[in-house]
Structures are given as C-alpha cells and as structure tokens.
Amino acid sequence: MADGIVNMNEFQVLARQALPKMYYEFYAGGAEDEHTLKKNVQEFQRIILLPRVLVDVSSIALSTNILGYTISAPIMIAPTAMHKLAHPEGELATARAAAACNTIMTLSFSASCSVEEVAASCDAVRFFQLYVYRRRDIAVNLVQRAEKSGYKAIVLTADTPRLGRREADIKNKLIVPQLKNLEGLMSTEVVSDKGSKLEAYANETMDPSLCWRDIAWLKSITNLPILIKGILTREDAIKAMEVGAAGIIVSNHGARQLDYTPATISVLEEVVQAVGRRVPVLLDGGVRRGTDVFKALALGAQAVLVGRPVIYGLAAKGEEGVRKVMQMLKDELELTMALAGCPSVKDISRSHVRTDRDRLQSML
Ligand SMILES: Cc1cc2nc3c(=O)[nH]c(=O)nc-3n(C[C@H](O)[C@H](O)[C@H](O)COP(=O)(O)O)c2cc1C
Ligand SMILES: CC(C)CC(=O)C(=O)O
DSSP: OOTTOOSHHHHHHHHHHHSOHHHHHHHHOOSTTOHHHHHHHHHHHTOEEOOOOSOOOSSOBOOEEETTEEESSSEEEOOOSOGGGTOTTHHHHHHHHHHHHTOOEEEOTTOSSOHHHHHHHOOSOEEEEEOOBSSHHHHHHHHHHHHHTTOOOEEEEOSOSSOOOOHHHHHHTOOOOOOGGGTTTOOOOOOOOSSOHHHHHHHHHBOTTOOTTHHHHHHHHOOSOEEEEEEOSHHHHHHHHHTTOSEEEEOOGGGTSSTTOOOHHHHHHHHHHHHTTSSOEEEESSOOSHHHHHHHHHTTOSEEEESHHHHHHHHHHHHHHHHHHHHHHHHHHHHHHHHHTOSBGGGOOGGGEEOHHHHHHHHO
16 A cells, blocks of 8 residues: 555645544644644745765665664654554554664553563564653652663643643544553543534543743652653753753644744754753654654754654555654655765754845844
8 A cells, every 4th residue: 555655745635545533633743723733844845955965875874873873763752642543553563663663662651562462572672752641640650660661751731731622523423532551540431412522521631730940840750860851942952951841842732732832943043042052952743754854853852753654554464554754854864864964863954954044134
C-alpha cells in the first residue's frame, strides 16, 4: 500500500482512506478555525534556504545527541494518544519502528498500550509524556512505572489545563476507549452524551490548577529529567529554566489546543535566544519535510518531533508505515544537507536560512 508513496502528504491521503471518519478527523483536526493548524505548515514554507556550494558533501552525518542519547537523526516521535484507533498493534508497532530507526519515541500518557507493554517491545530510548490529573496519585503511579520500565525522561505537557475545542470531534461525538495506562486506576467512562466524549473526559480529569510551583513536586517524585512541552514564549522559556527543566519543547500541541497561537517555527528563535544553550530546545508542529527539519535546526532547535505523520504511517501500513515515514524525513533531510552544503548536523547554521524578520530588517 505504501509502495510508490513519495511524500508525507500522500501518507495522509492513505490514512484518510484507511480510517473511519471519526478517527481520521480526530487525528488530522485542530482547534476551532484551525488557523494555527494551517500556519504550522505555512510558516515553514515562508522560510527560504541559503545553500553554500563547493563544500565536500560526499558524506553526510545526520546523527545527533539528545540529553546524552545518540539518535540516528534529529527527528523524534511526538507523543500522540490512542494509536490503536489507527492500527490494531497500536503503540507497539510505533515503538518497534522507533527502535528500527534508532530514534526516541515519546509515549503518550493516553496511549492504547501500557508503559510496560511498550517497554517490553522496544529497546530504543523512550520518553514518557505526562498529563497531570486532579488525582495526583495517578501521576505518581505513572511516573514511577515509567521510571521502573526504563523510560529516560518525563515530558510534561503544560498546554492542556482543559481540552481545546475541536469541532470535528464534537460533531462526530468522539468516543474514548479505556486508556491502557489507567486500567485498574480509573475508568475513562464519561456521562456526557452530547459532543466529544474526549473533551468531557479530559475536562473532568485534567488538573487546571497545575502551575510552575508544581514542577518542584514533580521533581520530588522522580529522578528522571523533565522536559516541558507547550512553550511558545520567551517568558515561559525563562520560567522553565528557573524551575529546572532539562529541556523545552516549543509546541502548540499540533494546533489542537488554543487556536491563533503562533506557528511553532515562528517563535522558535525567540525561545532559543532566551534559553541561550543552557538546555536543549526541541520543536514540534507542522514538520512534514526534510527541509522543515533543516529550518528548525538552523533556527536553533536541537531536534524536532513529528506527531501526525507517524499516525498517518501507522494507519496506512502499521510498523512499516511508521518506518517509511521516518525514513522519508531522514532521506529528505540528508539530501537537503547535501544540497545546502552541510556535511553534518553541526554545520547547519543560522546563515543557512532567511526568515520574514530577516527580510524586514534588511529593509531598515
Ligand atoms: C491525534 C493527536 C493526539 C495527540 N495526543 C497527545 C498526547 O496525548 N499528549 C501530548 O502531549 N500531545 C499530544 N498531541 C500533540 C503532539 O505531541 C504534537 O505536539 C503535535 O502532534 C505536533 O504537531 P504535528 O502533528 O503537526 O507533527 C497529539 C497530537 C495529535 C495529532
Ligand atoms: C487524550 C488527549 C487529551 C489527547 C491529546 O492530547 C490530543 O488529542 O491532542
């Protein structure tokens, strides 16, 4: 099925064909007007590449290091919920693909497979994404299980005190299957019979009082490094460093939370400047091409994460589809680096891209 596929957009078409409408729209959709959803992709397209020629590019090195772990390319797997809605093997297939590609998978708190099942099926480096519920004992339980199962970092998602308004899910009356990590801890049944059950469930469970002070609590329950996901401003990047985050993920949750937030690529540089290399800055949102990865690296990200492309690969062709998606991005990045005159990831610099701001400044 994935033979003859030449780019990520084609995987999206396959996924649409493979999935029931309710699930496809859950995966593909964004919040409200989906303004940010479009912007996440379009703002990458506004950045221009400035290649250097006559550089020896006979060998291209893609590998990089994240929190001390070497990965084959600066492209990681973002946490996305409920992979069994895309494929019967769910996160186990995704995890095996991550291991085969030698990259880091971030397992979603809201996965359809448990932290233990995924750990048993994948010897690659894994991070665990955490939502903090009103019932804090659930976070303690999950973090401890992740630590015991060999996950290497906690990715705290900070942009979801409530669920964003996803109109397709409301229309489709999206259902929520029992979340595997919560089995025996709490039920995911909700009473709401109108609109998105996911929204009702999330709003009942998420702790909207979670705040910067709570990072101290989180640190008290784990020895793992904590990355904060959902940072979009200089101010919050500074706060994240003050509370001791080991890394920052510039993210607007794939445009599924607050609509009209900026495209992630357009705020990356501001965050990178605020952080000043003290901790790694990662980015997700709208990465669909190797050139996008290159642009994010040129603007200071240490790596990117991809969300929907992985789900589209999974829906289209299970583990093989995810592998193909990751390989496609790697191959495109490798070619971009060769054509831009960058033999290694370290050679990708700010001077290899021109942004709208650069164009404005050159006019002053
Ligand atoms: C279907 C779907 C489910 C998601 N589930 C989660 C989740 O459980 N936890 C989380 O922190 N982010 C979640 N995200 C956000 C992703 O981690 C990531 O920020 C986003 O997908 C990146 O944008 P992209 O899809 O354009 O690559 C989800 C995104 C999608 C599309
Ligand atoms: C279960 C969730 C809250 C999943 C999520 O983060 C999302 O759908 O964007």
